[in-house]
Amino acid sequence: MKSLLMKTPFVVLTAGLMLAPTVAAAQSKEGDKGRTEVSEARPIDRRSVPLSEEFRHAIENGTRVETGHPGNSYWQQWARYDISAQLDPPSGILSGSESIWYFNRSPDSLDEVFLHLRPNLFSPKSERNTNAPTSGGVTLGDVAVNGLVVFADVEGTILRLPLDVELRSGDSVFLELEWSYPVPPNAPRSGFDGEVYFLAYWYPQMAVYDDLAGWNIDQYLGNAEFYMGYGDYRYEVTVPAGYLVGATGELTNSSEVLTDRAMERLAGAREKRQTVNVVSPAEQGPGGSTRRGEDGTLTWRYEARNVRDVTWSTSDSFVWDATHAVVGDIEGDGIPDTTAIHSFYRAESTGWLESARFSQASIELLSEYLWPYPYEHMTAVEGPSSCGGMEYPMMTCIGTGAFNTPESMYNVTEHEIGHMWFPMQVGSNEKAHAWMDEGLTQFNEIPGMEDMFPNSDVRAQNRNIYLSIVNAGMEEPLMVHGDRYESDFGYGVASYFKPANAFVALNKMLGDELFLEALREFGRRWVGKHPAPWDLWNTFDDVTGRDLGWFWRSWFFETWALDQAIGSVEENGAELVVTLTNLGEMVMPAYLSVEYADGTRQEFVAAVDGWLDDELEVVVTVPRGSDVVSMELDIDVAFPDTDRSNQSWTP
Numbered sequence: 001m002k003s004l005l006m007k008t009p010f011v012v013l014t015a016g017l018m019l020a021p022t023v024a025a026a027q028s029k030e031g032d033k034g035r036t037e038v039s040e041a042r043p044i045d046r047r048s049v050p051l052s053e054e055f056r057h058a059i060e061n062g063t064r065v066e067t068g069h070p071g072n073s074y075w076q077q078w079a080r081y082d083i084s085a086q087l088d089p090p091s092g093i094l095s096g097s098e099s100i101w102y103f104n105r106s107p108d109s110l111d112e113v114f115l116h117l118r119p120n121l122f123s124p125k126s127e128r129n130t131n132a133p134t135s136g137g138v139t140l141g142d143v144a145v146n147g148l149v150v151f152a153d154v155e156g157t158i159l160r161l162p163l164d165v166e167l168r169s170g171d172s173v174f175l176e177l178e179w180s181y182p183v184p185p186n187a188p189r190s191g192f193d194g195e196v197y198f199l200a201y202w203y204p205q206m207a208v209y210d211d212l213a214g215w216n217i218d219q220y221l222g223n224a225e226f227y228m229g230y231g232d233y234r235y236e237v238t239v240p241a242g243y244l245v246g247a248t249g250e251l252t253n254s255s256e257v258l259t260d261r262a263m264e265r266l267a268g269a270r271e272k273r274q275t276v277n278v279v280s281p282a283e284q285g286p287g288g289s290t291r292r293g294e295d296g297t298l299t300w301r302y303e304a305r306n307v308r309d310v311t312w313s314t315s316d317s318f319v320w321d322a323t324h325a326v327v328g329d330i331e332g333d334g335i336p337d338t339t340a341i342h343s344f345y346r347a348e349s350t351g352w353l354e355s356a357r358f359s360q361a362s363i364e365l366l367s368e369y370l371w372p373y374p375y376e377h378m379t380a381v382e383g384p385s386s387c388g389g390m391e392y393p394m395m396t397c398i399g400t401g402a403f404n405t406p407e408s409m410y411n412v413t414e415h416e417i418g419h420m421w422f423p424m425q426v427g428s429n430e431k432a433h434a435w436m437d438e439g440l441t442q443f444n445e446i447p448g449m450e451d452m453f454p455n456s457d458v459r460a461q462n463r464n465i466y467l468s469i470v471n472a473g474m475e476e477p478l479m480v481h482g483d484r485y486e487s488d489f490g491y492g493v494a495s496y497f498k499p500a501n502a503f504v505a506l507n508k509m510l511g512d513e514l515f516l517e518a519l520r521e522f523g524r525r526w527v528g529k530h531p532a533p534w535d536l537w538n539t540f541d542d543v544t545g546r547d548l549g550w551f552w553r554s555w556f557f558e559t560w561a562l563d564q565a566i567g568s569v570e571e572n573g574a575e576l577v578v579t580l581t582n583l584g585e586m587v588m589p590a591y592l593s594v595e596y597a598d599g600t601r602q603e604f605v606a607a608v609d610g611w612l613d614d615e616l617e618v619v620v621t622v623p624r625g626s627d628v629v630s631m632e633l634d635i636d637v638a639f640p641d642t643d644r645s646n647q648s649w650t651p
Contacts, residue, residue: 046587046612047547048549049534050553052534054213054532058071058212061073061211063075064532066538067541068525068537068538068539068540068542069525069539076229076529076530077102077104077106077206078229078230078231079103079229081099081203081232081234081310082234082235083098083203083233083236084096084097084236085203085235086238086239087183087197087199087237087238087239089239089243091182092182093180093181094182094183094199094202095180096178096180097179098177098179098204098235099176100174100175100176100177100204100206101174102167102172102174102206103172104168104169104172106169106211107169108169108214109168109169110163110167111163111166111167112160112161113173113207114215115159115161115204116157116158116159116201116204116206116207116220117137117158117159118220119138119201119202120138120156120157120220121157121188121220121221122137122181122182122184122187123138125137126156126219128222129221129222130188132184132222133184133187133191135184135185135187136182137181138154139181140154141177141179141180142176142178143161143175143178144177145163145173145174145175146165146174156220158207158217159204161175179204185384186385187384188222188386189397190202190383191384191386191387192384193383193384193386193400196313196314196382196383196384196400197315198384198397199237199311199313199314200311200392201220201309201311203235205309208227208229209229212530212532216431218431218481223482224481225430225434225482227428227429227432228308228309229308229427230308230528231306231307231308232304232305233248233302233304233305233307233310235301235302235310236301237299237302238297239297239298239314240286240297240298240316241290241296241297242284242285242289243298243315243316244289244315244316244318244344245300245312245313246313246318246342247302247312247313247395248304248307248309248310248311248395249303250303250376251301252301252302252303253301254266256298257291257300258290258291259287259290261283262278262279265277265278265322266322269322269323269324269340269341270324270340271324273324275322275323275356276321276322277319277321278322281347284316284317284318284319304393306528307393308393308427310392311392312395313344313397315346317347318345318346319344319346319347320343321342321343321345321353321356322340322342323341323356325338325339325360325363325364325378326338326364326367327339327367327373327374328367328371328372329372337372339376339377339378341356341359341363341377341378342378342380343359343379343380344381345382346382346400349382351403351404351405352382354406355382355413356380358409358413358452359413361410362410362413362417363378363417365448366418366420366444366448369444369447370520370523371421371520371524374425375420376394378396378417379394379395379396380395380396380416381395382399382400383400384399385399385401385402386399388402389402389403389416390416391416391424393424396413396417396419398412407453407456410452411449411458414449415441415442415445418441419437419441421444421523422440422441423436423437425523425527425528426523426526426527426529426531427531428531429530429532431482432482433532434482434491435478435494435496436531436536438496438499439498439502440499440519442462442499442500443500443504446459446504459504460637462497462500462504463497466500466640467640467642470559470561470640470642471642474487474489475490475493475494475559476490476491476559477556477559478494478498478555480494482495498555499555502551504638508591508636508638508639509588509589510544514544517543518539518540518544522536522540525539537552550587554587554588555586558585558586561584561642562586562588562639562640562642563582563583563584563641564580564582564584564590564633564639564641565580565581565583566579566580566631566646566647566648566649567580567617571624572621574624575622577619578592578619578622578649579619580592580617580618580619580620582616582618583643583646584642587611588639589605589607590620590633590634591604591634591635591638592632593632593633593635594628594630594631595628595632596625596627597628604620606618606620627651630648631650633648634647
């Protein structure tokens with residue numbers, strides 16, 4: 001199931017590794033479909049990166065720059081939400097009303113606006129490409145534009161509102177909506193499992209109108225994820241007393257819903273490095289976990305600024321742990337800033353006792369590796385098993401029972417928290433280019449896994465899954481819309497594992513310092529904005545001073561395989577002449593490590609230029625020095641070579 005497996009890194013690892021018998025069978029019958037036979041003539045110009053017409057027009061219009069910067073004319077829309085929702089557990093109905101100020105910052109006049117009604121995925125009439133319950137979609141009440149009730153034109157998960165008066169550049173429109181829907185059981189990324197409600201994509205949300213495509217109004221089919229605009233939110237959720245709530249944003253009325261005891265413990269958690277139990281199993285229920293509420297309910301109020309979405313979860317079965325993480329000096333005043341860490345889970349889920357510590361470690365490591373975490377808190381929720389592992393602003397839902405070892409629990413926690421940078425801060429279009437957040441996050445989790453679990457080899461796991469799909473002939477290009485892959489494995493490898501391998505390879509080529517400088521600069525330029533793939537690639541080219549078009553073409557547009565080999569070694573006086581061959585279609589620089597009898601080792605690099613000029617062989621000259629003991633290509637295993645048996649040589 002795409003939406004579950006592909007949002008659960010460790011489950012995907014397991015599924016990928018279990019492909020081995022299938023892959024072997026496929027190869028024995030059909031040969032190695034992932035490999036390309038070497039021909040005398042190379043196929044096409046490897047140096048060029050195809051440019052979409054949308055991006056070309058953006059450059060012409062000055063909204064994007066070929067150096068990877070937002071252009072002087074860059075713009076994006078803005079929205080301000082005010083939402084009130086009520087959950088009725090006996091019926092399972094979530095009902096609400098909201099108002100939206102939508103600001104047109106584009107240079108265009110708009111005669112209609114579009115909103116997402118993503119719970120319509122669960123309507124029996126809706127199209128879907130993943131398993132989802134058919135519990136019922138959204139029932140709309142009154143819908144008003146600038147105070148006048150209008151007809152709501154709904155098609156699938158998209159709501160269209162025609163405007164009687166054009167929304168001109170610089171103007172705004174005021175929308176009001178009433179709505180309700182039954183919370184689905186164990187739905188993709190959300191739902192109810194009998195104990196816990198996880199409310200994701202729960203309110204009508206403005207579709208993105210951008211400088212590349214205009215309105216982005218693809219249907220939500222269940223697999224491909226989300227492209228969301230930024231805005232400010234004020235929202236309140238009413239639930240029964242005794243139900244704890246974890247949510248995006250700052251809780252603004254804590255004294256009205258939390259007990260004095262819980263507030264005191266939360267204050268202590270901001271001072272202590274250790275995990276503090278805020279609500280224990282013995283304290284559940286009205287008057288214990290929460291205040292009692294005058295009518296048996298409590299209303300929790302939140303504010304979140306400059307975020308792309310808000311999400312919340314509630315249950316009367318939750319216990320609550322808290323601590324804090326040190327994220328770095330955000331304010332530039334020399335004082336380290338901190339963020340709150342929360343973990344909500346069921347008392348019997350003992351694997352969650354480390355959840356707060358794992359979140360703390362993930363936030364601190366990623367804040368150092370990338371840039372400081374900017375939000376009020378990071379909250380992990382043990383949700384329905386259907387959540388798998390899924391990210392939301394300041395929140396992650398981790399499916400109950402899915403991760404039963406400390407290593408798998410840390411892995412999914414760090415991966416989902418990694419999404420707080422990509423795409424929560426750097427807001428790419430996940431539906432069109434899933435690799436821009438998933439691939440980067442799969443790569444960014446490597447340092448944390450190696451730090452927390454030194455014996456884990458997530459690089460090898462990523463590499464082996466990618467190669468299993470390559471050798472089975474099931475690989476699909478990265479530049480495919482998330483809803484248009486032919487198979488689950490094609491989507492998973494293209495979104496997660498191949499791009500993670502690509503960034504490992506690029507890191508090797510550039511070195512840690514230059515690679516991180518380029519990655520952080522991409523983030524600095526595009527935080528709070530909507531970058532396209534070309535913005536990432538152009539930023540790396542700009543920062544490194546290199547034309548990496550051949551690299552981007554090879555990894556992101558093609559399904560070429562890499563197979564470098566040591567072809568021959570010949571003596572020439574005091575030197576060895578080593579001929580390296582490229583047996584695959586992908587070209588990369590070759591790193592030849594030479595070990596000498598005196599124990600020293602030296603690395604020689606064959607640049608990619610010869611192979612880019614259609615040579616099938618390049619020559620490296622190695623000083624003999626003391627006797628050469630061995631030679632090996634890519635001794636760091638930075639590249640996912642399809643056949644490592646031809647990469648070593650001994651006299």
